[in-house]
Amino acid sequence: MLPGTGAHAVATSLPHVVAGVEAATPTQILLIGPPGAGKGTQAVRLGIALGIPVISTGDMLRKAVQSDSLLGRAVKEVMERGELVGDGLMTEIVADRLSKPDAQRGFILDGFPRTVHQAVALDRLLGARGRLRVAELSVPDDAIVQRLSARRVCGSCGANALPNASAMGTGTRCPCGGTLQTRADDREEVVRERLRVYKRATRPLVEFYSGRGCLCVVDGTLAPDLVTRRVALAVDTVSV
Ligand code: AMP
DSSP, X not given: OXXXXXXXXXXXXXXXXXXXXXXXXXXXXXXXXXXXXSHHHHHHHHHHHHTOOEEEHHHHHHHHHHTXXXXXXXXXXXXXXXXXXXXXXXXXXXXXXXXXXXGGGEEEEESOOOSHHHHHHHHHHHTTSOOEEEEEEEOOHHHHHHHHHHOEEETTTOOEEOTTTOTTOSSSBOTTSOBEEOOGGGSHHHHHHHHHHIIIIITHHHHHHHTTTOEEEEXXXXXXXXHHHHHHHHHHHHTO
């Protein structure tokens, strides 16, 4: 189990949400929020609690960069500048991932869609697979810059170690044995650029989804356990 997720506690405290997973309808959750809002942490916790995979496009791209694949080489510099990879490429990556057997029961999307163009593409990909439940994690800019300058990620398993948002602590080692490192795009000037990109390209998704009545907003500054619980209950409520 990933460190600091408290997943069992979350699962047992969310009986009707977990029960929904056993029904025929897939649980399709999308987390939106600025970089550092806690989407990655919450996606992992919810994914374990609900028994569905997390699809994190940032993690997929970072793995590609780490393995120096063709994809990794194509996206490395764009990522280091805090800019967005092209919509067409991202849509292809997600289309492929959504077609895998484990994603048929549902998924937690973290980091895609990030533009209205990608959201329209996602609609097309989901087709008749059932509704999408969207949760926005809201965190003010200053708190984000502060969080991200302190964030460390495990170079081996990719888990986050946010001092106030994870039980992993702030040591130099992840419980999996990997080394904790600063992400290349967590330097303050890159974080500011990522926030600008978020407001320009991604925030319009809040309106896109709230217009459909499938969006809920959760205060991302609360304790991680509370955020998990609120997201789980909120996405359950908005989708009935
Ligand atoms: P994240 O871990 O979600 O913050 O993503 C890290 C970086 O990967 C972003 O700053 C972008 O450069 C790139 N990225 C991840 N997901 C997407 C996406 N859906 N569209 C474009 N770029 C993305």
